[in-house]
Amino acid sequence: MKPKYFIIFSALFIAGTVNAQSVLKGTVYEAGKNNRMPNVFIRDDNNKRQITITDDKGNFEINTETGHTLIFDSPGYISDTLYVTNHAPKRVEMATKTITLHQVNVTSTRQSFDAHKEYPEVYTRSKVYPLSPSSWFSKDARDARRLKKYFKHEEEERHVDDVFNVTYVESLVPLRGQDLENFMTLYRPTYAFLKSNNGESLTVYINDSYKKFMALPADKRTLPSLPNTGKTLQ
Template sequence: MKPKYLILIFALFTAFTANAQNVLKGTVYESGKNVRLPNVFIRDGNNKKQITISDDDGNFAINTETGHTLIFESPGYVSDTLYVTTLAPARIQMVTKTIALRQVDITSTRQSFDAHKEYPEVYTRSKVYPLSPSSWFSKDARDARRLKKYFKHEEEERHVDEVFTVTYVQSLVPLRGQELENFMTLYRPTYAFLKNNNGESLTVYINDSYKKFMALPPGQRSLPSLPVTGKSLQ
């Protein structure tokens, strides 16, 4: 074999090895329990291009470096950070938080999250090309498609937050404090409902939901335990 080919092979091997050595793997758990958390959004605070989400079993792998900070986010849990001092497998434990109402003040200057602008490479990698098997089956492409679904879900939830606000609900029902929080969590409308109905329909929905809420036994008006479905965004 000619020397130049040997050099090329060695260079490729070195690059692959270096890349593999910069991958941090780990598992995300609910703190205090042996419950693995799927769909936890993970990003490198020092390199915005490096993002991923945990799989069905709470496992993740992300390209990073020592000295970087990883940020873990999931609805219903306190955001956690990991300062990378080693690339040894990590065990992340996320603490559940009291579900707080997310009242959003909508103004003309409020900048909404736009995943297409923030992470355009995800949408590029998620595309499927008929003559490119890697776009169908490679881990990178599959992860990109899962992230794309995650971003779509986040966008829909933000829309619900913008419409189903504390101020609006308070104007229709006499609930306040913890009772209001319980009501808005138990009867939070779906994005599909809001998309296919107008403001008048939402008013009717809230009033009907209030009647159902008040008809519940007092013990059933509290917030349910945070569910862990074990299903990822495949």
């Protein structure tokens, strides 16, 4: 092999190796179970451009570096973090989130999240062009479309948080403390319901739900305890 070709080949090999080393793979599971979690949003807290989402089998791949921190988010689950110490395959577990009074208060005051402004490249990559097969079938395009759906769902959940808040529910039902948390978790309305009903209908819904809640046996008004799992496995 001629020297110049050997040098080019070596450079390409090294570049490919470095690139491969920066790809972290893993799988996300529901805490305490063996259920794999699809559509979990993952972002590199040290590199805003590096984002991804788990596939239908809970698997993910993301470009990151040692020393970086990955954030895992999924509606209905407690956000988890992973400090990258190496690029060995990871198993991440996410615990179910209940609505606590503290969480609701934080939710009601947090700044709105505009995915279009934060991640405009996702919406660009998610577009489908009739004469571009890659826009239909490439992994990058498919992931972008799934991220777009995730952002839409997150926006809807935030709307529910804003409308179905502690202050409003407390003004209608005499529940407080843990009973209120349990009630709001068990009878949380859907985004579709809120969009198709006005404030008066929501008031009726909450009052009717309260009657159903009080009619339940005492053991049915409590939420199951979360499994005692450790921190994210590495």
